[in-house]
Amino acid sequence: MALLGASGVAGLTALILLLVEAASVLLPADLKFGIVFDAGSSHTSLFLYQWPADKENGTGVVSQALACQVEGPGISSYASDPAQAGESLQGCLEEALVLIPEAQRRKTPTFLGATAGMRLLRQKNSSQARDIFAAVTQVLGRSPVDFWGAELLAGQDEGAFGWITVNYGLGMLVKYSFTGEWIRPPEETLVGALDMGGASTQITFVPGGPISDKSTQADFRLYGSDYSVYTHSYLCFGRDQMLSRLLIGLVQAFSNFYYTFHFLNLTSGQPLSTANATIWEFCQRSWKLVEASYPGQDRWLRDYCASGLYILTLLRDGYGFSEETWPTIQFRKQADGIDIGWTLGYMLNLTGMIPAEAPAQWRAQSHSIWVATVVFLVLTLVTVLGAASVQLFWVQD
Numbered sequence: 001m002a003l004l005g006a007s008g009v010a011g012l013t014a015l016i017l018l019l020v021e022a023a024s025v026l027l028p029a030d031l032k033f034g035i036v037f038d039a040g041s042s043h044t045s046l047f048l049y050q051w052p053a054d055k056e057n058g059t060g061v062v063s064q065a066l067a068c069q070v071e072g073p074g075i076s077s078y079a080s081d082p083a084q085a086g087e088s089l090q091g092c093l094e095e096a097l098v099l100i101p102e103a104q105r106r107k108t109p110t111f112l113g114a115t116a117g118m119r120l121l122r123q124k125n126s127s128q129a130r131d132i133f134a135a136v137t138q139v140l141g142r143s144p145v146d147f148w149g150a151e152l153l154a155g156q157d158e159g160a161f162g163w164i165t166v167n168y169g170l171g172m173l174v175k176y177s178f179t180g181e182w183i184r185p186p187e188e189t190l191v192g193a194l195d196m197g198g199a200s201t202q203i204t205f206v207p208g209g210p211i212s213d214k215s216t217q218a219d220f221r222l223y224g225s226d227y228s229v230y231t232h233s234y235l236c237f238g239r240d241q242m243l244s245r246l247l248i249g250l251v252q253a254f255s256n257f258y259y260t261f262h263f264l265n266l267t268s269g270q271p272l273s274t275a276n277a278t279i280w281e282f283c284q285r286s287w288k289l290v291e292a293s294y295p296g297q298d299r300w301l302r303d304y305c306a307s308g309l310y311i312l313t314l315l316r317d318g319y320g321f322s323e324e325t326w327p328t329i330q331f332r333k334q335a336d337g338i339d340i341g342w343t344l345g346y347m348l349n350l351t352g353m354i355p356a357e358a359p360a361q362w363r364a365q366s367h368s369i370w371v372a373t374v375v376f377l378v379l380t381l382v383t384v385l386g387a388a389s390v391q392l393f394w395v396q397d
């Protein structure tokens with residue numbers, strides 16, 4: 001009787017523990033959302049992120065639910081009609097709202113960060129820049145979200161947040177190991193980030209030695225580790241600026257290393273010599289031939305030669321990549337389904353979702369619940385079998 005009672009208690013305990021565990025695994029956890037507008041020089045994008053509400057301090061749980069390209073040019077192009085800059089954001093915002101349950105909308109932190117295009121405009125005419133910020137603030141402020149504000153990002157921030165996004169997306173900051181513990185991957189696995197927008201270019205990495213120019217250093221503490229990165233932003237060395245210097249004219253929408261190299265089929269780790277040869281070969285084709293090879297397919301066709309040469313020159317002669325170090329460059333648009341850029345790192349930082357100290361509690365807790373469940377299951381099995389054999393003996397007797 002006592003044995004049966006014990007087995008009952010142990011069984012019940014195991015059941016309760018299993019239910020507790022199952023509840024956190026099987027029931028759809030509440031999702032939380034965040035919106036970041038990336039107001040670049042040539043266009044604006046909206047990113048909608050989502051994560052399980054109970055795991056907000058974990059890592060690798062934020063996913064990208066939507067990337068929406070705002071119609072029209074970058075907000076800095078609306079200097080003569082600031083109100084339009086605000087209105088232009090409506091379409092993407094509505095697309096995002098459809099994906100957010102009504103009850104969550106008011107709790108959805110929403111940010112707008114403007115980069116090089118607005119930095120240039122502010123230098124040129126600060127009152128125009130102010131009017132544009134006022135217009136976007138007005139539109140986002142009256143939308144049914146938790147609008148935190150619109151601001152101008154410094155080039156360094158752009159680089160630092162881009163670095164956080166990439167390393168977060170690749171699981172390089174903190175990783176959930178198969179033994180059920182949070183581990184910090186070795187520092188050597190951290191990656192540097194290079195980014196080329198429409199009007200600026202950023203480079204960010206953990207340097208091998210001390211940083212002598214403190215204005216290029218960014219320090220932060222993430223998950224209990226201190227990071228000191230070198231970050232530099234070169235204004236006016238973005239692609240569009242380079243092209244307009246070449247009098248080709250300002251092109252809209254479309255940026256960066258990835259698209260150009262993707263078009264040229266150079267994103268799968270080809271050696272520098274191949275990249276060099278491919279770009280020169282492409283540039284030497286007659287325009288007639290190029291047009292005929294890619295009929296009506298690509299409105300940026302005319303830019304790939306200049307763009308390709310520029311990227312090659314910047315990486316090789318500017319940043320000093322050599323034949324040996326070139327293969328370490330990965331031309332990527334995404335890491336783990338998340339678009340590479342500063343937006344995710346920015347949101348994670350502003351919402352405090354990457355804690356300064358290492359997260360310990362919830363994974364550890366679920367791990368110990370699991371261990372306890374197994375122990376109780378074994379105990380139940382032992383007592384049940386014990387009771388059965390006693391009964392068996394008793395019947396035989």
Ligand SMILES: *[C@@H]1O[C@H](CO)[C@@H](O)[C@H](O)[C@H]1NC(C)=O
Nearest residue numbers: 053054055056057352353355
């Ligand atoms: C995440 O961290 C913040 C600040 O450290 C804390 O206020 C919040 O309760 C934490 N959330 C969870 C789910 O642990």
Ligand SMILES: *[C@@H]1O[C@H](CO)[C@@H](O)[C@H](O)[C@H]1NC(C)=O
Nearest residue numbers: 079080124125126127128129
């Ligand atoms: C800046 O723009 C405003 C409004 O378009 C204009 O009135 C003003 O003269 C401009 N200032 C300068 C310094 O160009």
Ligand SMILES: *[C@@H]1O[C@H](CO)[C@@H](O)[C@H](O)[C@H]1NC(C)=O
Nearest residue numbers: 262263264265266278282293
């Ligand atoms: C890239 O590869 C595709 C398919 O292999 C080919 O059709 C295209 O012409 C290549 N592009 C260039 C610029 O060489």
Ligand SMILES: *[C@@H]1O[C@H](CO)[C@@H](O)[C@H](O)[C@H]1NC(C)=O
Nearest residue numbers: 157160161218219220349350
């Ligand atoms: C993140 O935000 C905090 C303030 O919340 C700020 O002190 C810190 O410098 C930011 N991190 C980076 C990388 O800019």
